Structures are given as structure tokens and as C-alpha cells.
Amino acid sequence: MTMSGRPKSAQRSAQPGLAASLKQKLIQQALQRKLDQAARPVPAAAGPREEIPPAHYRFELHPGYQQVRILSEGAAAMGLPSPFFKLHEGSAGAATRIGGRSYLNFASYNYLGLSGDEAVNAAAREAIERYGTSVSASRLVSGERPVHRELEQALAALYGVPQAVTFVSGHATNVSTLGLLFGPRDLIVHDELIHNSVLQGIALSGAKRLPFPHNDAAALDALLAAQRRRYERVLVVLEGLYSMDGDYPDLPRFVEIRRRHRVFLMVDEAHSLGVMGPRGLGIREHFGLAGSDVDIWMGTLSKTLAGCGGYIAGEAALVEHLRHLAPGFLYSVGMPPPVAAASLAALRRLHELPGRVAALQARGAQFLARARAAGADTGTSAGLSIVPAIVGNSVKAARLSAALFERGINAQPILYPAVPEQSARLRFFLCSQHSEADIEQAAQALGEELAKL
Numbered sequence: 001m002t003m004s005g006r007p008k009s010a011q012r013s014a015q016p017g018l019a020a021s022l023k024q025k026l027i028q029q030a031l032q033r034k035l036d037q038a039a040r041p042v043p044a045a046a047g048p049r050e051e052i053p054p055a056h057y058r059f060e061l062h063p064g065y066q067q068v069r070i071l072s073e074g075a076a077a078m079g080l081p082s083p084f085f086k087l088h089e090g091s092a093g094a095a096t097r098i099g100g101r102s103y104l105n106f107a108s109y110n111y112l113g114l115s116g117d118e119a120v121n122a123a124a125r126e127a128i129e130r131y132g133t134s135v136s137a138s139r140l141v142s143g144e145r146p147v148h149r150e151l152e153q154a155l156a157a158l159y160g161v162p163q164a165v166t167f168v169s170g171h172a173t174n175v176s177t178l179g180l181l182f183g184p185r186d187l188i189v190h191d192e193l194i195h196n197s198v199l200q201g202i203a204l205s206g207a208k209r210l211p212f213p214h215n216d217a218a219a220l221d222a223l224l225a226a227q228r229r230r231y232e233r234v235l236v237v238l239e240g241l242y243s244m245d246g247d248y249p250d251l252p253r254f255v256e257i258r259r260r261h262r263v264f265l266m267v268d269e270a271h272s273l274g275v276m277g278p279r280g281l282g283i284r285e286h287f288g289l290a291g292s293d294v295d296i297w298m299g300t301l302s303k304t305l306a307g308c309g310g311y312i313a314g315e316a317a318l319v320e321h322l323r324h325l326a327p328g329f330l331y332s333v334g335m336p337p338p339v340a341a342a343s344l345a346a347l348r349r350l351h352e353l354p355g356r357v358a359a360l361q362a363r364g365a366q367f368l369a370r371a372r373a374a375g376a377d378t379g380t381s382a383g384l385s386i387v388p389a390i391v392g393n394s395v396k397a398a399r400l401s402a403a404l405f406e407r408g409i410n411a412q413p414i415l416y417p418a419v420p421e422q423s424a425r426l427r428f429f430l431c432s433q434h435s436e437a438d439i440e441q442a443a444q445a446l447g448e449e450l451a452k453l
């Protein structure tokens, strides 16, 4: 395989190493110039006789597509393979198979190994036998099946709230929910590291959007003291466990702020369900809070719950409203029965297997300690299921990922614009099926490859 980004000469002596890094710097600068140029708007034709600029009617001249091409050509010029769209040949958990070779896998959020679990597979197969592969309609009309209701009851019980509703996509759950519930006279305040789906939902709602510094409850408090009375409804959005950094908010402080300022509080549990709390019930269990301390519990079925889709859990007035009017629910097909059945089975397995949650938390703590000892900048990670190794720029992150891949370790680089360029990183997802030896091997390889960067 020619996966390494490092020219052979760079490994032998310092002099060619310097030349190679100078070349990389020049390529990077040229890349940045091209990106800046591609981002410049092309003015529209001013007069009736003026030619319409080709950029306004050809997709290959779209600035977004230009950016994709410039980045992939730049990576090729530096001898870096694309880290994206790797073809996994089976189910991906602690290990995976790519291109006929086995890898230790740290790139999938199959936190408790429930995607691929025999009981979960069997539930999906049974649901296909009974209901087919599609419900062929929106739930509101003729797409409702018993498995949808069972799943939603189980999710509501998980949070100790009256109701829950599921959507066919986690991303669409946030977009549709925020787009429906809030409008131009409202304010949505969010942690600066909040997921893209929340930002898209806010944009759709037309509400005023204000970020606050990551996990900074005091800054939020001050912001609300200054802003609350200028708006009608105000929503604060947090994540239970932040997907890029692996840290979490001091939720009780945010709950207290919610009460004092009379605002709604929403927590996106995409990465905290199955991961936080002694039984994996999420950040609510971790802090021992009541379901009613948070107005909107949101989560996804695509991580711990081994399916695809999202949910909102909360009071009846919230869920009933969404079930009748949220566009991503009302105007979209109901969740395919095998997917709903798989997530329901995974939720039952979560309750049956607290030992897996404990194993995941132990492996996370082990990886965090070992990666730090090996010299990795793990940022603010709490060492649960997500540990970044922050390397400082996208090229270094892509090179590190390629070097580990060559050693049989699959860890995804997170590059600009997914994170700011200076915090480009590798992100390690841990799962309960990783062994202590897997963690040792990965942390050691990470340390060795970091030293060569």
C-alpha cells in the first residue's frame, strides 16, 4: 500500500525532511490562495445585453464544488490518500475490514457493539417478515406500525417523560424541530461547538442565533441577563457529550439557569446515550436529574441504538405538536420497520448489558490516559467514548491518519471546515468491544506517529 504521506527520503535524514516540509508549506499556501479565490463571488450580469457568467449556470463552477476539487488535488499533490469514503466490507465495531485487510477501528460510533448484535439483527429480520421493508406512507396517514409506538414508549420511559416521537434522520430531527417551534421573534442560544443540525434548524426557524463559549455557564447566564427580555421564546441548546471534543456540560448549572431566566433547555444526546451514567442512560443519569429538568431531550438512533433516525422526548404538548406539524415528520415517510425494531431491540440490550457501559467507560479512560502519556493533545476530552488528538492543521491530521492506517489502525481525521484549521485532529471513537490490548496498541502507535509528524 502507498498510504504514507511521508516521502521515503523524509524518514532517512533531516535535510530532505526540511525540503519536504518546505514543499508542503508551499503547497498549503497555494491551496489557501486557490480556496480564497474560489470563494470570491462572481458579480451578476448588470445589463440586459451582458453575458450571464458561466459560474451562475454550471455546477462545475460552483464555489463549493471548486473547494472540494482544490482540497482533493492539494492532498494528491502532497501524496496523501483521501481519508474519506473508505469502503468497509462488514459491520464496523472495534474491528473492521477495508480493502481485504483487518483494521482496529476507532472511526465508528457503534459504542456498545449493538450494530451487528445477534438479537438486534433478529429483531430487524422479524420486522421485515411482519411489516416489509417500508411503511410506504407518512405515519400520520397510513404509515403507523406497532413497532413505532413501542420504540417511542421505550424512549419516553428512558427519560422519565410522558412522550417521544421518532424521525427518519437524526439531522432532520433537529432541523424540523427547531424550524417548527421557533420563529423570528425568538432567540436560540447555543454552545459554540453545537452540531451542524442545530445550526441548520436555527437558520430555518428565522430566530436570532447567539453562540456562547464552550461549556461556559457563566457566560450564558450573562448573555441571558442582557438579552432575555428582548425576545419572546428563548431556547438554550447543548450537547450531552460533544461530538468533536468528548467533553460534557455541567448540566445542573444549565438547568438552574433555565429556571431563573424562564427559557427552554434542549439537550442533544446523540453521543451521550449508552455512554454516560452507570447504566448508560445518558447525561440525565450521570447527574441524577429529572426528565422534566430539560424541555427537549433529543437523540439519535444511529449511534448506541444501532439504527438510523432521531427522536424528541418531552412533555405531551411538545411531542403532540411535533407529531402533527413538524415537516420532517408529517411530510416524510415513517421509519422503516426493521430500523425501528433494531433500535428498540438495541435499547432493550442496553438495559440488559450494563457491563458493556462499564467496559466502554474503562476503555475510554484507559485510552485518554495512554494517549496523553504518549504526547497527544487530547483537549478537554472526559475520556468516555470520544478522544481527539489535536495536531494543529489539516495536513498533519491527514498525514497522521494515513500513517496509522498503514499500521492497521483506522481513525478518522477531522479537517477544516468541520473544525477550525488550528484544531484539526484525529478523532478516536471508543467502544465496549475494544480490548485493553487494542487500546495499548493504538495509543503506542499514535505516540510514535505523532513524534514523526
Ligand SMILES: Cc1ncc(COP(=O)(O)O)c(C=O)c1O
Residues within 6 Å of the ligand: 169, 170, 171, 172, 174, 195, 197, 239, 243, 268, 270, 271, 300, 301, 302, 303, 308, 309, 310
Ligand atoms: C450531536 C449530533 N446531533 C445530531 C446528529 C445527526 O444524527 P444522524 O447522524 O443520526 O443523522 C449527529 C451526527 O453525528 C450529532 O453528532
